[in-house]
Amino acid sequence: MGRKTPFVTASQLEDIASRFPTPFYLYDEKGIRKTAQSVLDAFSWNPGFREYFAVKACPNPAIIQILLDMGFGLDVSSECELIMAERMGVSGERIMFSSNDTPLEEFAHAARLGATVNLDDITHIDSYQEAVGSFPEVMSMRLNPGEFPFANGIFGKPAEAKFGMTMDQMLEATRRLMSLGVKRFGIHALLASNTVTDDYYPTLARTLFAAARRLNDELGAKVAFVNLSGGVGIDYRPEERPNDIFKIAEGVRRAYEEELVPAGMGDVAIFTEMGRFITGPYGALVTRVIHEKHIYHDYLGVDACAADLMRPMLYGAYHHITVMGREDEPCDHTYDVTGALCENSDRLANDRALPECHPGDLLYVHDVGAHGHCMGYNYNGRLRHAELLLEPDGDVRLIRRAETPSDYFATLDVLEGWDVPVEAGASKPKTARP
Numbered sequence: 001m002g003r004k005t006p007f008v009t010a011s012q013l014e015d016i017a018s019r020f021p022t023p024f025y026l027y028d029e030k031g032i033r034k035t036a037q038s039v040l041d042a043f044s045w046n047p048g049f050r051e052y053f054a055v056k057a058c059p060n061p062a063i064i065q066i067l068l069d070m071g072f073g074l075d076v077s078s079e080c081e082l083i084m085a086e087r088m089g090v091s092g093e094r095i096m097f098s099s100n101d102t103p104l105e106e107f108a109h110a111a112r113l114g115a116t117v118n119l120d121d122i123t124h125i126d127s128y129q130e131a132v133g134s135f136p137e138v139m140s141m142r143l144n145p146g147e148f149p150f151a152n153g154i155f156g157k158p159a160e161a162k163f164g165m166t167m168d169q170m171l172e173a174t175r176r177l178m179s180l181g182v183k184r185f186g187i188h189a190l191l192a193s194n195t196v197t198d199d200y201y202p203t204l205a206r207t208l209f210a211a212a213r214r215l216n217d218e219l220g221a222k223v224a225f226v227n228l229s230g231g232v233g234i235d236y237r238p239e240e241r242p243n244d245i246f247k248i249a250e251g252v253r254r255a256y257e258e259e260l261v262p263a264g265m266g267d268v269a270i271f272t273e274m275g276r277f278i279t280g281p282y283g284a285l286v287t288r289v290i291h292e293k294h295i296y297h298d299y300l301g302v303d304a305c306a307a308d309l310m311r312p313m314l315y316g317a318y319h320h321i322t323v324m325g326r327e328d329e330p331c332d333h334t335y336d337v338t339g340a341l342c343e344n345s346d347r348l349a350n351d352r353a354l355p356e357c358h359p360g361d362l363l364y365v366h367d368v369g370a371h372g373h374c375m376g377y378n379y380n381g382r383l384r385h386a387e388l389l390l391e392p393d394g395d396v397r398l399i400r401r402a403e404t405p406s407d408y409f410a411t412l413d414v415l416e417g418w419d420v421p422v423e424a425g426a427s428k429p430k431t432a433r434p
């Protein structure tokens, strides 16, 4: 069985934890940069290539800035993500607005920023027209082919998914958009999540290239790009083999040479919208054991909970755990690692083989750099914790402070007596008059 190694040493992490109280998320800038560069190198055969980082995976401006500096664009899907892009000075074709069930105001906002808009449904042509009035030169459309060989647990079969339009609808949508003045088209699909195989992108590419040829051949539409979106996974489990982005990109290149180049479509740009693959392995949730409990199972109670990391509760997702400083001890104990929520499903791990642990031990929860902190919530009055960035020179920078009770109570400022900050340890806030 393989072994997963934290990107910090035990003594480094104890030092960080002496300055920043646990629990916290820690991100590794060096790892993010290295992976981002490998993506650029792997797809350098395609002159128009661009990766649009899926902001929803890790919506922290300090992380996003690293990726913008490397030339990435941003894939956004909501009002707040549009604001994030705008505040970071990103506009025009560096924004891909890939949303679904889209409110009209968000189409209008995306249009104001000059974003490339990816229409999830044929009816969104009318929505866009109502929201914006006219159409830009470039529009993208999201395909749902119904069938696809890579169905998996998180996503399910494309035919069961709410996303995208059918191929017939895409042809009809293209006809309509051409008559409305659109000159160039993009085709997008996200048909699987967290794939750990070299074949997902190449297989998806063949599906989308075939669609691109139909637009080209049947309608004379100019296809400017094919967007392979996200879904490239990471090796959450120690026995898994990490994806090789160079093999994946090579498979896409082969499909491109076979399907597009002979059709005279060798100028189509390849876009991607990876999130998990870029930042997933380079974030850790650092939490301390605060209790141990031995009843019918053995429990380690930690200071983080499902409000910090929902994936195990939501999808039964596996996140590897390293007990810092005990890396070489045998994993001869079986624990459920739980948080403090009044929910039995509040677990970071179930039946996990770990070395013998005690209160005070520092746990490193692996691979939470994407769809981790940002999925957190405030159930049970639990607050979201801080995010820290480990910079390449070894310095650690606070890139999001922990929430305080004031943040939790902030939206009650419409109620009399609750319009003042509330601090931890305070007695009751001024109570409203009866």
Ligand SMILES: *Cc1c(COP(=O)(O)O)cnc(C)c1O
Residues within 6 Å of the ligand: 054, 056, 057, 075, 098, 190, 193, 194, 229, 230, 231, 232, 273, 274, 275, 276, 277, 370
């Ligand atoms: C979530 C999402 C992504 C990123 O997915 P990953 O699994 O993190 O790579 C990309 N594009 C769209 C439209 C998404 O919804």
